[in-house]
Amino acid sequence: MKLRRRRTLETLRPLLASAASMVEICRVHYFDHNATAPLAPVAREVWLRTHDRAWQNPSSPYGAAARVKVQLDAARENLARLLGCRAARVVFTSGATEGANAVCAHLARTLPPGARVAVNPTEHPCVLEAARFFLGDRLVWLEVTRDGVVSPRAVDNLLAAGGLGAVAVMAANNETGVLQPWRELAQACRRHRAAFFCDAAQWLGKLPAAGLGAADWVIGSAHKFGGPKGVGVLVAAEDAEDFHLSRGGEQEHGRRAGTEDFPGVAAMVAEFVEAETKKVLLETERVRWREEFERAVRAALPGAEVVGAGAERLWNTVSLILPHGDNTRWVARLDKHGFQVSTGSACATGKDGPSHVLAAMRFSPERARRAIRVSAGWETMEADWQKLAEALAAVSTEVAPSDAVVKL
Ligand code: PLP
Numbered sequence: 001m002k003l004r005r006r007r008t009l010e011t012l013r014p015l016l017a018s019a020a021s022m023v024e025i026c027r028v029h030y031f032d033h034n035a036t037a038p039l040a041p042v043a044r045e046v047w048l049r050t051h052d053r054a055w056q057n058p059s060s061p062y063g064a065a066a067r068v069k070v071q072l073d074a075a076r077e078n079l080a081r082l083l084g085c086r087a088a089r090v091v092f093t094s095g096a097t098e099g100a101n102a103v104c105a106h107l108a109r110t111l112p113p114g115a116r117v118a119v120n121p122t123e124h125p126c127v128l129e130a131a132r133f134f135l136g137d138r139l140v141w142l143e144v145t146r147d148g149v150v151s152p153r154a155v156d157n158l159l160a161a162g163g164l165g166a167v168a169v170m171a172a173n174n175e176t177g178v179l180q181p182w183r184e185l186a187q188a189c190r191r192h193r194a195a196f197f198c199d200a201a202q203w204l205g206k207l208p209a210a211g212l213g214a215a216d217w218v219i220g221s222a223h224k225f226g227g228p229k230g231v232g233v234l235v236a237a238e239d240a241e242d243f244h245l246s247r248g249g250e251q252e253h254g255r256r257a258g259t260e261d262f263p264g265v266a267a268m269v270a271e272f273v274e275a276e277t278k279k280v281l282l283e284t285e286r287v288r289w290r291e292e293f294e295r296a297v298r299a300a301l302p303g304a305e306v307v308g309a310g311a312e313r314l315w316n317t318v319s320l321i322l323p324h325g326d327n328t329r330w331v332a333r334l335d336k337h338g339f340q341v342s343t344g345s346a347c348a349t350g351k352d353g354p355s356h357v358l359a360a361m362r363f364s365p366e367r368a369r370r371a372i373r374v375s376a377g378w379e380t381m382e383a384d385w386q387k388l389a390e391a392l393a394a395v396s397t398e399v400a401p402s403d404a405v406v407k408l
Pocket of ligand 1: 034035094095096097098124126170172173174199200201202221223
């Protein structure tokens with residue numbers, strides 16, 4: 001009896017610990033999930049279990065290691081099924097940045113001489129910088145609408161004109177949450193035999209992934225949706241037999257040498273399955289909470305703007321141009337009130353100059369300097385959004401004169 005109670009307690013301990021850390025996160029009102037999300041309970045539980053029970057090197061020559069290898073391949077199959085691609089295309093990586101660099105390097109090496117690559121200017125810096133470094137003067141910049149959307153028709157025309165070897169457009173923007181028409185773009189690229197590269201780091205785990213396998217290249221990062229940090233996924237093109245992220249071992253079908261992080265992969269895939277089968281069903285309700293938040297902010301802060309308001313956006317993200325004051329002051333004041341938000345992409349924090357995403361959307365530098373990004377998680381509730389709207393109204397009096405505020 002005692003033994004059974006002890007066992008039950010042991011099983012519950014990790015869950016209780018993760019519930020406690022979730023309570024802690026909710027207490028501080030964490031609204032920066034697009035920078036990184038807290039480890040989700042399912043991911044934490046699987047990560048600890050696999051570290052305890054499946055820690056052997058999958059390449060070692062005995063049964064326990066072979067069983068880890070079988071589980072690693074099962075995780076690959078699961079992920080591939082949800083993305084709609086063959087498991088052989090899936091390479092586990094350290095995150096989206098590694099993937100972006102590898103894809104751009106591969107395109108630079110394998111595209112026919114003179115073939116150009118069209119890139120969306122609102123991409124994450126890991127795609128922009130890698131594209132500039134590896135592809136240099138072969139780049140063509142796509143136009144976006146004022147809402148930050150790439151037009152599939154414009155891309156189709158560009159492809160029809162000839163000379164393009166690849167197109168890079170993300171699935172969802174990390175600063176604004178704006179969704180891109182990646183399905184249409186993938187089809188257009190297929191029609192014109194150009195490669196389509198899609199950074200899905202902010203889409204995976206938030207919206208259904210089905211169909212993403214239609215893109216030739218896809219990248220993602222586990223920590224953006226509640227998996228562990230330092231783990232990611234890359235889907236390679238069907239015909240990219242000579243694609244290598246690194247050399248020196250036969251891991252990942254010889255494409256990425258180095259001992260695999262099976263606990264990290266297992267935790268990422270477990271949380272991804274959880275998101276795909278349960279969490280994404282909550283999307284409609286979450287969009288409504290986000291919209292109510294936007295209405296409340298506009299009512300309380302006349303002159304506040306929602307970036308990309310005319311476009312389809314992630315349920316969790318709002319980029320707000322505030323009516324006055326510098327964004328760093330808003331972020332600092334909100335932090336004092338217990339709300340963690342960001343001025344934009346975490347990677348860009350501390351860099352000089354306004355956001356390149358807002359610049360591409362034709363926001364003046366002055367307006368862009370008044371932008372903050374709030375990004376919720378699945379554990380964020382309607383009441384949290386309401387409290388954030390109230391906090392913005394309260395902070396407004398600290399950042400600028402009180403006559404700019406209407407009481408909520
Ligand atoms: N792509 C997008 C859209 C992102 O938001 C991020 C991170 O902010 C990345 C790529 C890079 O992800 P990681 O830092 O995990 O490599």
